[in-house]
Amino acid sequence: MAELDTSGGGKKKGGKVRSKKQSTRVDLTAMVDLAFLLVTFFMLTTTLSKAKAMDLAMPDKEDDQKVEEPIAASRTLTVLLGNDNKLEWFIGVPTEPLSAPAVDGYGKDGFRKVLIEQSKKIKQSTGKDMFVIIKPSDKSVYKNMIDVIDELNITNNKSYAIVDITPVEIDLLKREKIY
Numbered sequence: 001m002a003e004l005d006t007s008g009g010g011k012k013k014g015g016k017v018r019s020k021k022q023s024t025r026v027d028l029t030a031m032v033d034l035a036f037l038l039v040t041f042f043m044l045t046t047t048l049s050k051a052k053a054m055d056l057a058m059p060d061k062e063d064d065q066k067v068e069e070p071i072a073a074s075r076t077l078t079v080l081l082g083n084d085n086k087l088e089w090f091i092g093v094p095t096e097p098l099s100a101p102a103v104d105g106y107g108k109d110g111f112r113k114v115l116i117e118q119s120k121k122i123k124q125s126t127g128k129d130m131f132v133i134i135k136p137s138d139k140s141v142y143k144n145m146i147d148v149i150d151e152l153n154i155t156n157n158k159s160y161a162i163v164d165i166t167p168v169e170i171d172l173l174k175r176e177k178i179y
Helices: 029-045 061-065 111-126 142-154 167-175
Strands: 002-005 023-026 076-081 087-091 102-104 131-136 160-162
Touching: 076 111, 076 142, 076 167, 087 111, 102 111, 111 142, 131 142, 142 160
Parallel strands: 076 131, 131 160
Antiparallel strands: 002 023, 076 087, 087 102
């Protein structure tokens, strides 16, 4: 609230008559209260950005004793993650690949196109879905791994595994100069 000071004007002994000075004082208590109420209101009503997380199903340690059926090499696509945002892929096993190893990049014109084409070919030839084996190397970055999993989710491929890379596959990456 505002106040006006109306205290006496200045009749002093000497005789000059001075006009009364009026001073103003503004009480800011109500404004500070309102500011804190608004800050509190907006803090409580806003939502913080939610963490973006990807679901990744990992097998239980107790499931290691179960015997699983082997997956045919004719329906497995192996992806080797190299450096410089490059990957190498092939169908089958590294010693006897059913398709020649090829180097690609990430994105819709790179790995996504490979996933779509190879999935169709494998589905036509075997009648079953394609299984993707992801093998990151020491030279690959975490972003590349996430990019591969994102592409698998975009192409609706739910069957994949993340496995350690072997020395034979490292030699394949070295041959293409992406290790």
